[in-house]
Amino acid sequence: MRISELANATGVETETIRYYEKQGLLAEPLRQPNGYRSYTASHLERLSFIRHCRALDMPLAEVRALLDFIDHPVADCAEVNHLIDAQLSRVRARLKSMKALEKQLSQLRKQCTDTHAGQACGILHELVAAAHGEACACHSAIEHQ
Known part of the structure; x- marks a missing residue:
């Protein structure tokens, strides 16, 4: 083909x-x-x-390692388990990070509940405050230090 x-x-x-x-x-x-x-x-x-x-x-380096196991089927597969465990740990860390991001965005969204002029928008106000290094609704003051 x-x-x-x-x-x-x-x-x-x-x-x-x-x-x-x-x-x-x-x-x-x-x-x-x-x-x-x-x-x-x-x-x-x-x-x-x-x-x-x-x-x-899975990163290409790990794909390469898995392919090597396929190419050498009599090799001990303990490393395969390790590769999958490592990937699972990375996924869990990303999930935790995504949950934190979701919480931050939810907090930010609560700052503006109806429509009005941009100058009165709580979301924009919070984002500008964060840009100036100030605490905002989605990050604690400790995170800004």
């Missing part, structure tokens, strides 16, 4: 496929006499694996 067909089958952009090839994550395909790349089912499977790992927000 051609690169456009591989891209359509996996939902991965052609430029990204070429990037993965350059990074050694995906083997370069054979070329047809006309110069077109010719991808196989193994390219499709490997690219689908990479795409799934990236959908789990």
Whole structure:
């Protein structure tokens, strides 16, 4: 199959496929006499694996490590568990950060409950105060120090 067909089958952009090839994550395909790349089912499977790992927000270095385990199936998989545990920790930290962001935005939103001229907007007032280094509704005074 051609690169456009591989891209359509996996939902991965052609430029990204070429990037993965350059990074050694995906083997370069054979070329047809006309110069077109010719991808196989193994390219499709490997690219689908990479795409799934990236959908789990795994860094490429970790995807590379997981691919190495696939390429060496008799190796001990303890490191696979470690990689997933590390990714899970990163996701949990981001969730905690996103919850804090949600709380800050909710506090900020409470500063203006109806429509009126911008000069009387509590949200704008709070954002300007924060820009001046002052405490605002969404950040405590301690956070500004």
